[in-house]
Amino acid sequence: MDNDGKFIGTPQKASTHVSQDERLIFEQSSPGKKAYKLPALDVPAVDAKVLLGEAAREDLGLMPEVSEIEIIRHYTRLSTWNYAIDLGMYPLGSCTMKYNPRVNEVVSRLEGIADAHPYQPVELSQGSLNIMQLLSECLMEITGMDAITLQPAAGAHGEFTGILLVRAYHESLGNPRRKILIPDSAHGTNPATAAVCGYQVQNLKSNPQGMVDLEELEKLVDDDTAALMLTNPSTIGVFESEIHKIADILHAKGALLYMDGANMNALVGKTRPGDFGVDVMHLNLHKTFSTPHGGGGPGSGPVACKKILEPFLPTPVLCTREDGTLGFEFNRPQTVGRVRAFYGNFGMFVRALAYILANGPDGLRQTTEDAVLNANYLRAKLEGIFELPYKTATLHEVVFSDRAQARNGIKTGDMAKRMIDYGFHPYTVSFPMIVAGAMMIEPTESESRQELDLLVDALKQIAREAEENPQLVLDAPHTTRVSRMDETAAARKPVLRWKAPALATPLQPDTAAKEW
Amino acid sequence: MRYLPKSPADRSEMLREIGAESIDQLFSTIPAEYQLRRDLKIPYQHSEQEIISYFRKQAEANANGYASFLGAGAYRHYRPVIIDALVQRGEFLTSYTPYQAEISQGTLQAMFEFQTMICELTGMEIANASMYDGSTGAAEAVMMAVRVTGRSRAVVAKSVHPEYREVFHTYAQHQGIPAKLVGYTETGRVDLDALEKSVTDKTACVLIQSPNFFGTIEDVKAIAEIAHRKGALLIVSIAEAVSLGAVKPPVEADIVSLEAQSFAIPVSYGGPYCGVIACKEQFVRQMPGRLVGEARDKHGRRGYVLTLSTREQHIRREKATSNICTNQALVALMATIYMTVYGREGLKELALQKLAKTQYAAQALAAIPGAKLHFTGAPRFHEFVLELPISPKRAAAKLLKKKIIGGVALGSWYRELKNASLWCCTELTTKEQIDAAVEVLSK
Numbered sequence: 034m035d036n037d038g039k040f041i042g043t044p045q046k047a048s049t050h051v052s053q054d055e056r057l058i059f060e061q062s063s064p065g066k067k068a069y070k071l072p073a074l075d076v077p078a079v080d081a082k083v084l085l086g087e088a089a090r091e092d093l094g095l096m097p098e099v100s101e102i103e104i105i106r107h108y109t110r111l112s113t114w115n116y117a118i119d120l121g122m123y124p125l126g127s128c129t130m131k132y133n134p135r136v137n138e139v140v141s142r143l144e145g146i147a148d149a150h151p152y153q154p155v156e157l158s159q160g161s162l163n164i165m166q167l168l169s170e171c172l173m174e175i176t177g178m179d180a181i182t183l184q185p186a187a188g189a190h191g192e193f194t195g196i197l198l199v200r201a202y203h204e205s206l207g208n209p210r211r212k213i214l215i216p217d218s219a220h221g222t223n224p225a226t227a228a229v230c231g232y233q234v235q236n237l238k239s240n241p242q243g244m245v246d247l248e249e250l251e252k253l254v255d256d257d258t259a260a261l262m263l264t265n266p267s268t269i270g271v272f273e274s275e276i277h278k279i280a281d282i283l284h285a286k287g288a289l290l291y292m293d294g295a296n297m298n299a300l301v302g303k304t305r306p307g308d309f310g311v312d313v314m315h316l317n318l319h320k321t322f323s324t325p326h327g328g329g330g331p332g333s334g335p336v337a338c339k340k341i342l343e344p345f346l347p348t349p350v351l352c353t354r355e356d357g358t359l360g361f362e363f364n365r366p367q368t369v370g371r372v373r374a375f376y377g378n379f380g381m382f383v384r385a386l387a388y389i390l391a392n393g394p395d396g397l398r399q400t401t402e403d404a405v406l407n408a409n410y411l412r413a414k415l416e417g418i419f420e421l422p423y424k425t426a427t428l429h430e431v432v433f434s435d436r437a438q439a440r441n442g443i444k445t446g447d448m449a450k451r452m453i454d455y456g457f458h459p460y461t462v463s464f465p466m467i468v469a470g471a472m473m474i475e476p477t478e479s480e481s482r483q484e485l486d487l488l489v490d491a492l493k494q495i496a497r498e499a500e501e502n503p504q505l506v507l508d509a510p511h512t513t514r515v516s517r518m519d520e521t522a523a524a525r526k527p528v529l530r531w532k533a534p535a536l537a538t539p540l541q542p543d544t545a546a547k548e549w
Numbered sequence: 550m551r552y553l554p555k556s557p558a559d560r561s562e563m564l565r566e567i568g569a570e571s572i573d574q575l576f577s578t579i580p581a582e583y584q585l586r587r588d589l590k591i592p593y594q595h596s597e598q599e600i601i602s603y604f605r606k607q608a609e610a611n612a613n614g615y616a617s618f619l620g621a622g623a624y625r626h627y628r629p630v631i632i633d634a635l636v637q638r639g640e641f642l643t644s645y646t647p648y649q650a651e652i653s654q655g656t657l658q659a660m661f662e663f664q665t666m667i668c669e670l671t672g673m674e675i676a677n678a679s680m681y682d683g684s685t686g687a688a689e690a691v692m693m694a695v696r697v698t699g700r701s702r703a704v705v706a707k708s709v710h711p712e713y714r715e716v717f718h719t720y721a722q723h724q725g726i727p728a729k730l731v732g733y734t735e736t737g738r739v740d741l742d743a744l745e746k747s748v749t750d751k752t753a754c755v756l757i758q759s760p761n762f763f764g765t766i767e768d769v770k771a772i773a774e775i776a777h778r779k780g781a782l783l784i785v786s787i788a789e790a791v792s793l794g795a796v797k798p799p800v801e802a803d804i805v806s807l808e809a810q811s812f813a814i815p816v817s818y819g820g821p822y823c824g825v826i827a828c829k830e831q832f833v834r835q836m837p838g839r840l841v842g843e844a845r846d847k848h849g850r851r852g853y854v855l856t857l858s859t860r861e862q863h864i865r866r867e868k869a870t871s872n873i874c875t876n877q878a879l880v881a882l883m884a885t886i887y888m889t890v891y892g893r894e895g896l897k898e899l900a901l902q903k904l905a906k907t908q909y910a911a912q913a914l915a916a917i918p919g920a921k922l923h924f925t926g927a928p929r930f931h932e933f934v935l936e937l938p939i940s941p942k943r944a945a946a947k948l949l950k951k952k953i954i955g956g957v958a959l960g961s962w963y964r965e966l967k968n969a970s971l972w973c974c975t976e977l978t979t980k981e982q983i984d985a986a987v988e989v990l991s992k
Binding site for chain 1: 550551553554555559560563564566568569572575576577578583584585588589590591592593597599600604605607608610612615617619621623625629631636637639641642643644645646647650651652654655656658659660662664666669670674675678681683684685710712715716719722723725793794796797798815816818820821833839842843844845846847848850852854857858859861862863865866867868869875876877878882886888889891892893894895896898899902904906908909928929930945961976979980
């Protein structure tokens with residue numbers, strides 16, 4: 034816009050609009066402003082100094098002092114700087130960014146559900162327990178498993194729990210074993226989990242189709258292998274069509290098959306991991322079962338397993354008591370122990386169950402079919418524009434490579450940033466690692482054909498720009514409040530909290546103008 | 550299905566464009582013998598109205614209209630209405646982890662504010678953008694201390710929340726972190742003599758909770774001295790975040806693991822809650838979880854990014870500081886807004902109300918003939934341990950008849966306290982409720 038009086042371009046949005054220049058809440062604080070009013074105290078007031086002595090706190094330092102309207106404006110303005118599913122498509126591969134139904138939010142906030150205390154008597158918690166029981170039954174039926182724990186707080190926490198079950202199982206047979214096999218296409222949480230559980234990670238190379246190399250697997254599996262952690266369909270969207278052989282190879286050596294359920298959205302209602310040889314798996318309720326991502330959490334990562342692993346489940350375990358009511362069983366001698374206080378992210382159970390009820394068996398199957406249809410539609414429309422390194426048939430996602438565009442100096446990350454200008458969230462960049470310059474696309478079932486076509490148009494246009502006007506792509510995004518951030522500088526001298534100006538270098542006035 | 554934006558015609562046209570004859574063809578890579586040819590045995594497709602009435606029914610099958618003195622790691626506080634008004638904005642609710650900074654500045658700036666407020670409240674120099682909860686946060690803090698010190702033993706206070714200790718044990722057993730448990734004295738505080746004997750030059754850290762599980766405020770300074778003398782780190786777990794409004798922050802600690810559930814997060818039968826780890830700046834490279842940092846774009850504009858991700862699993866894989874990926878962003882946002890609503894003065898006022906109600910309840914209940922308070926020799930904040938002339942079970946039954954849920958019985962966690970229960974008050978507890986409980990138990 035106007036920078037020292039010099040006109041530098043045609044603005045599409047005024048960069049100085051108040052909503053675009055919202056300061057930190059601390060910078061709006063001044064003593065004496067309030068956004069609260071407590072009820073009058075109905076018991077005698079106390080003197081903290083008398084009751085707490087030396088432990089009494091004097092002051093809360095920089096905690097903000099603002100009014101209610103300022104808070105509403107502040108966070109509303111901040112919210113407008115976010116992209117969200119409610120605004121458009123999130124084709125993030127392996128993240129399953131689907132619609133988050135609003136009824137889920139309503140039911141999770143019902144009084145009696147939101148106010149239920151984890152230690153209230155079980156007789157007065159039957160509603161909560163019914164919800165946990167029905168969700169457990171649904172998830173066991175969907176996965177084809179025999180037992181389940183809802184305790185893990187997220188996917189990686191579910192992996193941790195699942196591998197602990199594996200370890201406890203082997204220990205019960207006299208030897209915990211030392212190795213976990215992990216394909217090179219796996220998500221980073223898999224090797225990190227194996228390490229946290231005290232296992233060595235052994236890398237398993239993919240074959241030219243991007244699938245598990247059976248010969249290689251046969252060679253690597255021995256009496257010291259505790260399990261294979263397999264994502265199926267894999268991170269390139271391919272179903273391991275020889276999954277039963279994989280399971281057989283493992284089982285022949287006494288090893289177990291762990292399935293990372295991150296991609297379960299490709300399978301629900303069409304096939305069941307329990308039927309194809311999986312011994313233990315986690316689900317991400319915030320992926321497949323529509324609970325909101327909320328800018329990075331909370332998640333929920335139930336772990337389902339076969340009968341042989343049931344004795345080791347974390348305590349407490351949901352059970353039906355003699356009188357037919359539900360309760361918790363705490364006394365389980367072979368348990369791996371607790372993985373979380375209380376019973377897990379209950380609020381997410383409510384939302385996931387609401388989603389399952391809204392769908393029913395027919396809806397869930399249709400959901401899976403639509404997710405796979407959408408991904409294959411994008412694959413068909415984009416093949417030829419971007420290189421497709423693995424030609425194998427894919428289910429819910431497709432991974433292209435930036436090879437054609439990289440010849441012009443345009444990398445996957447650059448095209449991803451340019452997508453933002455077209456109103457889309459970028460696809461997953463540079464993952465999985467088996468594809469150089471990966472562009473990983475998962476549309477989910479929540480996109481209409483029109484939205485998919487818009488995405489295809491945008492990506493085609495970006496591919497053209499990469500040829501004809503590469504700088505435009507390299508400088509993207511052009512339409513956002515800030516442009517690409519200097520992440521290297523941010524990591525070199527991390528500033529992780531705000532400090533009052535007297536203590537910090539004064540902020541430079543934000544006079545920079547957009548250049549487009 | 551109402552969430553699916555496609556007509557039957559869309560589907561068949563799309564199949565035609567793909568060149569597939571049927572949807573089944575797209576699933577043909579799944580071996581035929583594993584294809585599910587039947588409906589899943591789950592409830593039929595429900596309308597929105599039916600969904601709401603199903604959950605209403607379950608809500609009614611839970612406790613409704615009861616006065617409650619339960620705390621023990623899950624605290625009922627009033628939730629200002631603007632919190633849900635703001636966190637239910639789709640831009641916050643339905644956004645992904647802010648890896649793409651240019652279109653995630655809202656979440657990023659709010660997390661930066663969260664980190665700042667947590668530092669301010671806990672007296673630490675840096676804080677992460679949240680962990681799953683207080684129990685896993687405490688376990689992760691111990692693992693962090695092991696990495697920082699290069700030592701492998703932990704000393705854990707018995708007055709840390711029993712379920713936090715169980716979770717720690719689950720994490721520690723496969724990490725080769727042997728732990729020693731240190732008891733408490735008749736004041737309810739950590740037994741300093743026992744602690745002194747337990748901490749050696751092989752100890753990575755001492756894990757305490759303050760205010761502890763019994764509501765007693767620990768002598769953090771004395772404990773820190775013992776730990777530091779042997780080169781061990783002190784980790785302070787805080788389960789009732791509102792305490793920070795009235796209780797001095799544990800500035801002598803090296804790491805603080807906070808459960809921020811009290812800040813507007815519904816008790817919701819135990820989750821989701823909001824853990825967070827705060828620590829001294831020198832330990833930043835060993836910190837688990839996401840961190841938001843200030844950054845500049847090429848025009849010099851201030852913004853925020855996820856930073857120091859070389860600690861994390863998506864870069865470091867098996868060498869990462871933790872396997873954590875998803876955190877608690879939306880609940881951390883609730884906590885941020887809550888801290889903003891109450892702010893510098895309100896958090897103090899709130900904490901003082903809680904202190905006053907707890908004090909009133911403790912005195913009134915202890916005045917019941919034959920009743921006694923445990924741990925009276927040290928300052929107490931939010932909870933108290935009460936022994937009644939009747940067993941906790943009988944007391945609970947008597948109270949339930951009058952629609953009162955009394956304190957949680959301690960016997961299953963502490964044999965020596967089998968006749969006692971842990972009572973909690975918050976600003977939501979009324980004098981009337983306290984007096985009613987006293988009346989029931991006096992009869």
